[in-house]
Amino acid sequence: MTDLAKPAPRTWGRDALRWDTVVGALLVVLLVLSFSFVDNFGNALNLSFLIGNTLPIALIALPMTMLVVSGEIDLSVGSTVGLSGAVMGKLWNEGMAIETIIPICVLLGVVCGLVNGLLVTRLGLPSLAVTIGTLAAYRGIAQIVLGSNSVTDFPQQYLDFSSGRIGGTFIPQAAVPWAVLLVIAVVVLHATPVGRSLFAVGASQEAARFAGVRVKRLKLSMFVATGTVSALTGVFWALHYASARYDNATGLELSVIAGVLLGGIDFDGGKGTLGGAIAGVFLLGALQNVMSLVNVSAQSQTLITGVLLVISVLAPRVARQAGRARARRKSAEAPPPAVLATT
């Protein structure tokens, strides 16, 4: 039972080839090159724009990583962001205090996550199909709630918080709560039994169940966490861009998933690290920022992101296979261990 929960022992040679390390290195290279060669990249204002624009993606990437590690996916996150913003705008127009609205929106996220989670775990439907459905449904509800209105007159101190920076630095104020959530997520995924169970479920649901993991309940809680964080992101989004609209964050799910997959989280579940996912998210964010600064058109940016997504699904597999080939070469010298045959 404990053997299953433990991550496989690593060796130095394989570590160097691990995809998340590669992505982290790519991010560093991109940043160094941009600081050196891209005009206006390195100033505090631009860096704050870069981080601020990437924060919604980075927020949702935290629970999404865990969900994908467990072998599921949530495509409805962008719509949940929109729904949360729409409800926020509607209630604000009705005269409710914003301090009351924010917890209501978070609660709404819990409900959205529960719906996704229950449909997947109780009815045994594939999460891809379920959340494509709720992607449309939540967006539809958002449009019913707010119509095509946009609400922009939120209180100044909240707008200032969500677009403001800490003193004269480049760090957005909103990055602080995100950093807190990041620490929580890293601890949960990489240093608790919950995290080990998630990897176990992603690797083999059946094996995990026989090992005593309550698979359904675990998955349900992950969907709830994703819905909750998405709704929180919806609040942030509406304040950051000073615009609550039903079509806020359309297509955000693709950016989140692109970042997470680019960061080396295996689409089939069971493999990856949060560090890699966050590196992937910020790699895409930085790339987009740089492309805008050097006047790459929006269409080309979409194309480049798409190509990167394909690479990000392919490359970790190639890297793993290369790693295995190397292990095989090594083991050819020594007597081959029987375990390798199973992978």
Added chain:
Amino acid sequence: MSIRTAPARRIAAAVAVVSVVALGAAACGGTTKDSSSGSSSAPSAGSTASVDPNAPVKKGLTIAYLPKQVNNPYFTTSDNGGKKAVEAAGSTYKEVGTSSGTDTAGQVSYVNTLTQQQVSAIAVSAQDPGALCTALNQARKNGVKVVTYDSDTNPTCRDVFISQASSEDLGRTEVQLMAKQIGNKGQIAILSAAQTATNQNAWIGFMKDELKKPEYKDIQLVKVAYGNDDAQQSFQQTQGLLQQYPNLKGIISPTTVGIKAAAQYLSGSKYKGKVQLTGLGTPNDMRAYVNNGTVQSFELWDPAKLGALAGYTAIALASGQISGAPGQTYTAGDMGSFTIGQDSTVVLGKPTVFDKANIAQFNF
């Protein structure tokens, strides 16, 4: 056993922490819509002391156009007008923008990018009056001049607004055109763009006011529909209007995308020539429908001139000839002299009415 019970509890704890963070962010006190002014703290329009009406026109500036939607024929025409004006004045023109007409977050990102690139001025057509304010004011703090054209932001967020024609003129004349076409009698509907579009709503306000006049007592406005400046949505909204109101006599569409989509639907339906259509359109878009009898007359300003005036105004601002304060006068290249009016607004001129007799003379 620990694995059995731990996950749910830990996750519940994580969810609780998330909620606490949210509540923490909510801070103290109850801020409601009524208790806050909502409008942003804008830097005051540049001090008049530094303005010199006789300052030379600066060369080598960069003027960036940020239309509501790129590749929209209307904005292509207006921005090309801007390009000519900017390049004639010895400066550099560039255009950026989103491919959707309702992507407010995208527009905010573009304003931020242009601030980064330290352009001299931004000419922007705002998708939303409030959403751009924080970003535009940040741009202004970094020395970028802001001109709005076609669709305004809140006046505190820009230096000058270039109005295509006064909203009052446009709103009232569209009702007058429609009234003439349907003989002052019957049900009419409006097919607008986005429900948030500032300019559309201002015109619709004047249309409703004009309809209160006694000569229009037999005209009944039954519905305002929204096609979101999307050809397909506008087409479907037109279909919907005609099904919902079988006695509909006319549609006013104060948007170039809307009127074209409505004309396209009408010309291929049994309503051609029976249901009148007017509003704002471009001659090139509408030529076929005027010639085949679907549309009698419609109106517009010259968008190329609108874009050019925005460019000249941006250059005048960046050259220090004007600060945007009402009463200041400046020369807009070969377009002559303009004076900044109330709310720092400059009006391009009266709208032009296009019909079978004159449409052949226009090409835009």
